Amino acid sequence: MSYTGYTDAVMLFGDSLTEAWSAGSLAQRMAEAYSRKLDVVNRGFGGYNSEWAIPVFRQIIATKEHREKGMAQRIKLMTIWFGTNDSVLEGESQHVPLDKYKANLSHLVSLVRSPMSPYQDPQTQIVLITCPPVMEKAWTAHLAKVRLERGESDVNKPSRSKENARLYAQACKDVAEQEELPVVDAYAEVIRAAGGDSEDQLAPFFTDGLHFTAKGYEVLFQALVKTIADSYPELDQVKVQRRMPEWSDVAVDQNVINIALDKRNRGEL
Amino acid sequence: MSYTGYTDAVMLFGDSLTEAWSAGSLAQRMAEAYSRKLDVVNRGFGGYNSEWAIPVFRQIIATKEHREKGMAQRIKLMTIWFGTNDSVLEGESQHVPLDKYKANLSHLVSLVRSPMSPYQDPQTQIVLITCPPVMEKAWTAHLAKVRLERGESDVNKPSRSKENARLYAQACKDVAEQEELPVVDAYAEVIRAAGGDSEDQLAPFFTDGLHFTAKGYEVLFQALVKTIADSYPELDQVKVQRRMPEWSDVAVDQNVINIALDKRNRGEL
Numbered sequence: 001m002s003y004t005g006y007t008d009a010v011m012l013f014g015d016s017l018t019e020a021w022s023a024g025s026l027a028q029r030m031a032e033a034y035s036r037k038l039d040v041v042n043r044g045f046g047g048y049n050s051e052w053a054i055p056v057f058r059q060i061i062a063t064k065e066h067r068e069k070g071m072a073q074r075i076k077l078m079t080i081w082f083g084t085n086d087s088v089l090e091g092e093s094q095h096v097p098l099d100k101y102k103a104n105l106s107h108l109v110s111l112v113r114s115p116m117s118p119y120q121d122p123q124t125q126i127v128l129i130t131c132p133p134v135m136e137k138a139w140t141a142h143l144a145k146v147r148l149e150r151g152e153s154d155v156n157k158p159s160r161s162k163e164n165a166r167l168y169a170q171a172c173k174d175v176a177e178q179e180e181l182p183v184v185d186a187y188a189e190v191i192r193a194a195g196g197d198s199e200d201q202l203a204p205f206f207t208d209g210l211h212f213t214a215k216g217y218e219v220l221f222q223a224l225v226k227t228i229a230d231s232y233p234e235l236d237q238v239k240v241q242r243r244m245p246e247w248s249d250v251a252v253d254q255n256v257i258n259i260a261l262d263k264r265n266r267g268e269l
Numbered sequence: 270m271s272y273t274g275y276t277d278a279v280m281l282f283g284d285s286l287t288e289a290w291s292a293g294s295l296a297q298r299m300a301e302a303y304s305r306k307l308d309v310v311n312r313g314f315g316g317y318n319s320e321w322a323i324p325v326f327r328q329i330i331a332t333k334e335h336r337e338k339g340m341a342q343r344i345k346l347m348t349i350w351f352g353t354n355d356s357v358l359e360g361e362s363q364h365v366p367l368d369k370y371k372a373n374l375s376h377l378v379s380l381v382r383s384p385m386s387p388y389q390d391p392q393t394q395i396v397l398i399t400c401p402p403v404m405e406k407a408w409t410a411h412l413a414k415v416r417l418e419r420g421e422s423d424v425n426k427p428s429r430s431k432e433n434a435r436l437y438a439q440a441c442k443d444v445a446e447q448e449e450l451p452v453v454d455a456y457a458e459v460i461r462a463a464g465g466d467s468e469d470q471l472a473p474f475f476t477d478g479l480h481f482t483a484k485g486y487e488v489l490f491q492a493l494v495k496t497i498a499d500s501y502p503e504l505d506q507v508k509v510q511r512r513m514p515e516w517s518d519v520a521v522d523q524n525v526i527n528i529a530l531d532k533r534n535r536g537e538l
Contacts, residue, residue: 032291
């Protein structure tokens with residue numbers, strides 16, 4: 001069978017924190033880390049919560065049926081990073097109650113792992129990521145501007161709380177433990193890197209009190225790389241093989257390229 | 270048929286200038302520009318020339334047979350950016366004679382466009398990109414260090430020339446004209462942005478006399494975006510539709526997600 005064109009991938013599934021392709025973002029850093037090894041597929045959807053993630057999942061993951069026909073890219077690693085929007089205060093349209101958030105995360109995991117799931121893929125390794133801390137005052141001030149532009153009333157009404165970020169981060173860790181999955185504790189990692197959780201201390205890590213600067217993503221990325229190396233060593237960016245010969249080998253014998261293709265078609269690469 | 274998991278893509282095909290996923294690179298800027306619209310698939314292979322690109326092409330593009338079975342991601346746009354390595358001086362292992370370079374570029378184009386090609390895809394739009402100018406002295410100095418580390422002799426022997434960069438850039442433009450394809454003249458664009466082609470003028474655009482800084486990529490990216498908008502307006506990043514509903518619409522009616530999936534499965538999205 002001739003090559004179908006795709007290579008194995010890392011899928012980043014989440015909200016706006018995942019969606020960003022900016023310089024220094026998680027996606028950019030992961031794409032650089034896995035360059036020529038695994039494609040990084042960004043499935044971040046700004047504003048989405050764990051509830052809406054479930055129907056979206058059907059649109060981003062191939063079914064077993066397709067995979068068995070060799071019709072789909074293999075997802076070797078999937079990061080699931082929801083909770084930041086679930087954790088908005090009750091009454092906000094994105095809010096998902098804590099227990100429902102936990103159930104949703106478990107459901108997403110089961111869609112990948114359960115033999116009953118049409119999307120099951122035993123090859124897909126999962127890493128959960130918790131929501132980061134939030135800068136209440138900075139975010140409320142930012143949101144007030146947005147609401148003013150939208151001509152909304154009650155622009156200074158808080159939509160998020162420090163405490164909720166902490167609770168939803170803990171809930172994500174609880175699900176990880178229950179599902180026996182590795183988790184990146186973005187909440188704790190950022191506070192550790194900041195030296196505390198005051199708004200002054202957190203300021204360098206956030207653009208608007210909620211979304212990461214490159215410095216914030218750097219902390220998350222380093223923690224994710226370490227988690228992958230510890231939990232899934234075969235997926236450690238330094239261990240995954242590059243999928244095309246080095247040019248210096250091609251210069252000696254151009255046929256190494258075709259040999260690589262033949263091996264791939266025989267499933268040896 | 271349930272969703273096979275992939276979305277349409279932009280493929281960046283080329284050498285190390287394409288391969289880079291660093292902050293500010295072409296790939297990062299394109300991925301950001303087409304975020305949630307088209308996947309950006311990086312098929313850059315450092316050190317490769319147009320000769321080696323041909324067998325590689327078979328490994329990165331699905332056959333018609335697979336596409337017709339709905340087994341492959343559709344490549345809506347492909348940038349082909351070779352020439353920088355072809356243009357090394359005669360005697361260097363990457364060197365490809367000018368006429369052969371032109372024939373290779375035409376061959377790559379025919380693999381996408383010719384009805385005789387098993388890889389033909391009428392949906393794939395092509396943009397050629399020329400090699401940029403080279404800073405002879407800076408590159409020779411950089412290479413000398415690398416050769417010393419490798420314990421090679423004759424470390425100061427020049428491997429590239431300003432004149433060859435100009436000739437290979439012109440050759441790429443000749444092929445574009447002959448194939449009636451849009452071309453990004455990276456050579457002219459960078460010299461224009463630099464205000465001249467002296468090494469002092471070009472310095473801010475290159476890390477080592479050959480590879481782009483973020484500032485160099487910015488010039489290339491802006492020229493590419495304009496070329497796409499002019500030649501393939503339907504692929505203009507501002508015109509391509511985002512492929513998942515906005516969260517604010519989902520908040521009103523979560524079913525918009527499933528409606529989008531059904532439309533996609535009917536080929537309407």
